[in-house]
Amino acid sequence: MDKEKDLGKDQFIPVSYRKAARRVKRFLKTLNTAFRNAQLYEETHPMFEEGAKSFFVAISELLEEQEEGEIAFHFYEGEIIVDEVPFPEESNLFSSLIAELESREIGSIEIREGVKLGEVKDFLSIISLQADEILKRGGASLLLQEKGVMNIKVAPVKPLSSLRESGEEKGEVYEIAREAYYFALETVEEVMSEVERKRPFAVFKARKAVQMLVDCVLQDRGALLGLAALKSYDKYTYHHSVNTLVLSLALGSVILTERVSLGYLGLSALLHDVGKVLVPREITRKPGPLTSEEWEYMERHPAYGAKILLNIPSLHKITAVVAFEHHLGFDGNGYPKIRVPRKPHLFSRIVEICDAYDAATSERPYRKAATPDGVMNSLIEASGREFDPLLMRFFINLLGVYPVGSLVKLTTGEIAVVVKENPLNLTRPQIKVFLDKKGNILKEPIFYDLSKNEEISISTSLPYEAVKKISYQRFLRD
Numbered sequence: 001m002d003k004e005k006d007l008g009k010d011q012f013i014p015v016s017y018r019k020a021a022r023r024v025k026r027f028l029k030t031l032n033t034a035f036r037n038a039q040l041y042e043e044t045h046p047m048f049e050e051g052a053k054s055f056f057v058a059i060s061e062l063l064e065e066q067e068e069g070e071i072a073f074h075f076y077e078g079e080i081i082v083d084e085v086p087f088p089e090e091s092n093l094f095s096s097l098i099a100e101l102e103s104r105e106i107g108s109i110e111i112r113e114g115v116k117l118g119e120v121k122d123f124l125s126i127i128s129l130q131a132d133e134i135l136k137r138g139g140a141s142l143l144l145q146e147k148g149v150m151n152i153k154v155a156p157v158k159p160l161s162s163l164r165e166s167g168e169e170k171g172e173v174y175e176i177a178r179e180a181y182y183f184a185l186e187t188v189e190e191v192m193s194e195v196e197r198k199r200p201f202a203v204f205k206a207r208k209a210v211q212m213l214v215d216c217v218l219q220d221r222g223a224l225l226g227l228a229a230l231k232s233y234d235k236y237t238y239h240h241s242v243n244t245l246v247l248s249l250a251l252g253s254v255i256l257t258e259r260v261s262l263g264y265l266g267l268s269a270l271l272h273d274v275g276k277v278l279v280p281r282e283i284t285r286k287p288g289p290l291t292s293e294e295w296e297y298m299e300r301h302p303a304y305g306a307k308i309l310l311n312i313p314s315l316h317k318i319t320a321v322v323a324f325e326h327h328l329g330f331d332g333n334g335y336p337k338i339r340v341p342r343k344p345h346l347f348s349r350i351v352e353i354c355d356a357y358d359a360a361t362s363e364r365p366y367r368k369a370a371t372p373d374g375v376m377n378s379l380i381e382a383s384g385r386e387f388d389p390l391l392m393r394f395f396i397n398l399l400g401v402y403p404v405g406s407l408v409k410l411t412t413g414e415i416a417v418v419v420k421e422n423p424l425n426l427t428r429p430q431i432k433v434f435l436d437k438k439g440n441i442l443k444e445p446i447f448y449d450l451s452k453n454e455e456i457s458i459s460t461s462l463p464y465e466a467v468k469k470i471s472y473q474r475f476l477r478d
């Protein structure tokens with residue numbers, strides 16, 4: 001039953017990755033020297049010549065190994081990505097070079113077979129100009145064309161998702177967020193099954209899914225909160241992972257504003273339970289409460305998760321830290337047991353709250369789902385011990401007593417879905433009634449802003465899964 005021994009070191013690092021990492025490093029190293037030399041010396045100087053030559057030799061060797069006769073390097077938010085695979089360690093080593101390229105709006109470099117030393121030299125003298133000079137003269141790509149450089153192409157930095165600049169309307173953000181939510185669901189299914197088969201998974205796809213949701217949260221946090229109410233109505237097994245991701249991004253964005261940090265937080269949240277694939281299925285899917293022996297196995301999933309994630313070099317180490325710590329508790333007293341209790345990392349504390357909230361509000365084969373306000377109360381009770389009290393306060397402000405997407409029964413007997421929280425009066429959100437008091441579905445849902453409608457009140461909240469046959473989530477949109 002113990003699968004721990006199967007997890008040998010480097011098991012998840014394919015040879016092809018290690019080889020590619022070496023090539024990327026060589027490329028960056030020679031480019032770095034050539035770039036620095038070009039900034040310091042004239043084209044005719046031997047140092048310029050020397051730098052250009054070794055860069056030229058490095059790319060010729062790289063091209064020889066490439067079947068397609070061309071090679072492309074992409075830079076994105078401080079990282080180098082080749083064939084959709086990020087190389088965090090190599091990016092760290094050459095972070096200032098990548099930052100300088102990005103400041104010159106160079107987001108990718110494509111080099112084709114047949115490239116000449118002269119072209120490499122022209123490329124170096126162009127990119128070594130000051131950033132504002134390059135931009136003033138129309139950009140590096142245009143300057144290369146003017147010089148007649150055919151075999152080296154550069155393109156501007158392209159965000160993974162173009163959402164950020166497009167300034168979508170609110171409804172559209174919700175639609176995009178919903179799409180991203182289902183993309184994340186598909187991705188996490190894939191990730192889990194690859195891990196189960198001990199194969200490397202598509203880190204790039206997982207990052208893309210996370211980044212799409214990061215873009216959404218930065219535009220409209222509310223659009224994301226509604227998503228976490230999309231519980232398990234369909235074929236997907238991993239709603240919990242994606243709900244934890246969505247809630248963590250919403251909570252994280254209260255204190256973090258940088259896309260990069262939110263990206264790491266999101267990826268950590270998405271993968272927090274990855275270790276469960278190594279716990280026997282009879283335990284993880286048991287339709288009843290676990291015995292103490294089974295619990296012992298279950299409590300290994302954070303350590304299993306950390307091990308799996310540490311062995312994936314293209315992932316930031318923080319994902320492993322969060323996987324390890326997400327049941328540790330604010331006072332360090334949860335599990336796995338650690339010798340000296342300590343406060344977990346900020347990301348772990350965020351994920352811990354969101355994980356607990358989503359787990360308790362979801363139905364399990366052996367227990368009913370609790371109501372969101374009931375769960376919120378028990379989380380508040382455990383605040384300071386299990387949960388970070390300050391983050392908990394942010395979480396309550398964010399979700400309100402009745403979170404967006406949750407179901408409520410009114411004093412009139414009708415059933416409604418909460419469509420928007422009211423920060424000034426947490427018990428009187430905006431709602432849409434869709435079932436009359438006899439339980440008949442209304443043709444058109446009726447909107448009420450309870451803060452302006454004194455006659456109607458919420459009598460109780462209902463579990464998310466109380467209404468199963470009606471996809472009431474659609475009322476959040478229009």
Ligand SMILES: [Fe+2]
Nearest residue numbers: 272273326327
């Ligand atoms: Fe967990």
Ligand SMILES: [Fe+2]
Nearest residue numbers: 240272273355
């Ligand atoms: Fe979890």
